[in-house]
Amino acid sequence: MSIQKTNDRKHLDLKLPLMPWFVQQFIDYKRPDLSPSTLLEYIRDYESFFNWLRAEGLSIADSNTGITLLELETLHMESIISYRLHLTTRAESTNSKVTVSRKLSSLRSLFHYLSQIAEDENFYPLLKRNIMAKVEIKRIHKPKDTAAKLKGKILEEEELLEFVGYIYEGYGRDVEGNKQAYYSFQINRERDACIASLILNSGLRVSEVVNLNVDDLDLNNKMLYVYRKGHNDETFKTPVYFREQAKDDLTHYLGLRSSRYKTPKREKALFIALPNGSQEGKRMTKRAMQEMIIKYAKRFGKPYLTVHKLRHSFATDYYLQNDIYKTKEQLGHASTETTEVYAHLTDKTMSEAIERRLES
Template identity: 25%
Template sequence: MPRDKFLSYLKNEKRYSPLTVTAYTTDLTQFYNFIKAQYDLTRIEEVTHGLIRSWIVDMIDAGITTRSVNRKITTLKSYYKFLLREGIVKKNPMLKILPPKTSKKLPVFVEKSSMDELLDTVDFDEGGKGRRDKLIILLLYSTGIRLSELINLKVSDIDFNKGTLKILGKGNKERILPFSDNLKNEIKQYLDEVCPIEWLFLTDKGKKLYAKLVYRLVNSYLRKVTTISKKSPHVLRHTFATHMLNNGADLNAIKEFLGHVSLSATQVYTHNTIKKLTNIYKQAHPKA
């Protein structure tokens, strides 16, 4: 089946992460279900650009966000490029598809005073669990790594002599990140108490950490110090980048920390900095 062949290609040749492959799988399953239910089609070769447009309209009418719709369009574009290359289809209907425009939203981040409160005054649980939870939040905030990168960290990825972490990012691309003496001490204390063998972070039952658990614990601790709408691990990534930029870090350096391929993905954080500068200007300048 073309779909299975494509997903195998993403997993084994493109080396996409399990989360990315799952997203592609979900998008394609929804598309196949739509063409079957609405047009009684099962063969991808019979799909036209008009049919794809009707799927897009159906999703928008159902209240699916423009960002999600565009991600599904991206999935189909990749799928049809693969099908064309494999000779499964002769024409690419996606060439006639234009994605709906999205309104750009500024990244949500936690104020520095709130992060200071969380790391300096909030009580974490006693023992290994509390040390793990605090280290997770400190790592996300201090390095800007992704959730998937965090849960896949191994003890062997830490180099205490050089003060660096080896991160396996999207597309299995490695990058080396420095860490502070404070973070170094936290890691050592955690390792001394928990003694993990392979994976750095473990569940209470000694198994490899999973994404939902990290999301729940980050959410619960952020609730103690902030009222922002989103309280997720990714918000700590936004917070890292915004605080770095506000304190004078070079945009290209932040790009390397975050593991972004292009600078355009990092530039979104400049909007938050400009907003802050505007507020300071209005408050401080006599003619503002």
């Protein structure tokens, strides 16, 4: 099981007893089909909704565990509209349209289960009236819209190689006047360049990179074995290929992984960090990888570039050479609908190619 899944399962097990019995039943129903990460998101969404119900006096329960089916059954449409308004306007933490849509979808899933699937001892639905069935949830992320937001914020063509090269050399020249930054650069540049190169040459998610172990790497065949998002078989790792460029960078990094980071033999992680004051290296965290890419991106002149946009950069480049089905498999998407983003991102390139053909 991946590190992230293990942590999410622990958090899920801690939070679940704080939910009403019927939510616990719903989560158990969903366990075979959904990852601990997704189930934890459900719990957080229900926690937000139940806290709001009690604050508004729509439930008399002292805690979320005491919220009843009758209280959900007698909610008015006005209450759901008020909750949506609360999510979009509350001063301390306004939610994006995507987040609001997800939170309402979580509620719809719960209410659908209670009214259409779960039943009491007399074979009647647990919930006699489903207010969430009346709520229309518009799809927010259309591939074309997502592609439009990514324009100019990813690496294109020669920039993929230039960015890795910048991590190796350029960043050091830019910060050599800052002793602390330059010292950190000298220690970590091979590792950091390797991480960027691996994503730009394979399209791995940052969580997949974090969870990689040395044993997952097959350099000769340019292949990695990863726990892919959406796969609930926790014993199965998916083979993912990477390009030759990443092989060279991985070989370079592996040559110094043990000595430079004081990595103990028991540590299986591929990418290691050595925190200040530590006597031995340990698995690099997701947050550290994200912050690392942002640091280099700003100096490189791409302030909008993030570790996830490195994945988008690879995908756009890969799609130009392959069809949508190969791109879907390489990225580990559940459906081609998600992969359509890259078709829209490459519209301009494809149209230019058509024009060149017509001129020739």
